[in-house]
Amino acid sequence: MDFSGFDARGYPVVSVREGYGTWAATYEQAVLEELDRPLLERIQTAPWERVGAVADLACGTGRTGAWLAERGITTLDGVDLTPEMLATARARGIYRRLETADMTATPLPAGAYDLVTETLADEHLPQLGPLYTEAARLARSGGHFVLIGYHPFFLLNGVPTHFDRAPGEPVTIRCYIHLLSDHVTTGLTAGFRLMEMREGLVDEAMLAKKPKWRAFANRPISFALVWRKEA
Secondary structure, three states, X not given: OEHHHHOOOOOOEEOHHHHHHHHOOOHHHHOOHHHOHHHHHHOOOOOHHHOOEEEEEOOOOOHHHHHHHHOOOOEEEEXXXXXXXXXXXXXXXXXXXXXXXXXXXXXXXXXXXXXXXXXXXXXXXXXXXXXXXXXXXXXXXXXXXXXXXXXXXXXXXXXXXXXXXXXXXXXXXXXXXXXXXHHHHHHHHOOEEEEEEEEEEOXXXXXXXXXXXXXXXXXXXXXXXXXXXXX
């Protein structure tokens, strides 16, 4: 679903390329680690200790890659649409290969990865099918796909992915709403088996950094899906 019919903020809307290209300079300071790290740490069905090669889709500044590297995973390939975000990822020195590419159509080799990841980017896709199809192409048989998303609850309540491109000048990066059932249906169609699902709530740790979100306390803000490629 297009987000515009739910938008409660009315900020100017920019494209993914323009938005993240501008946001890259402050992204690391702006994005809360509570959105994704606690979910990654709660996952029980992804075999982190047995992962060899990883394809990190929409890798951005390399936040997920850094979390994986902390767990001893050393073979990381990343793609992102935005060169400015990739510059930060490259500076981390943890990726074997980084490519400027759409996460739904990458130059990475088919069937080469034990794990495919995608974090906080699916809301920018008009359709989920191309993402799941690409993840299935990249994953080896028995490999896993871990997706961390911005929860549709927040989008349905009118809160888009947004940032200040200048002080007092917020903008929205173009968003689309995908229900959790959309993910399940699309993932199953792509040949994955759903292994696990987690949801992250607006908790006190998050509210300490975002006190204006008090009205959303204990509401879901992010989610994790763990998929296994069956064939």
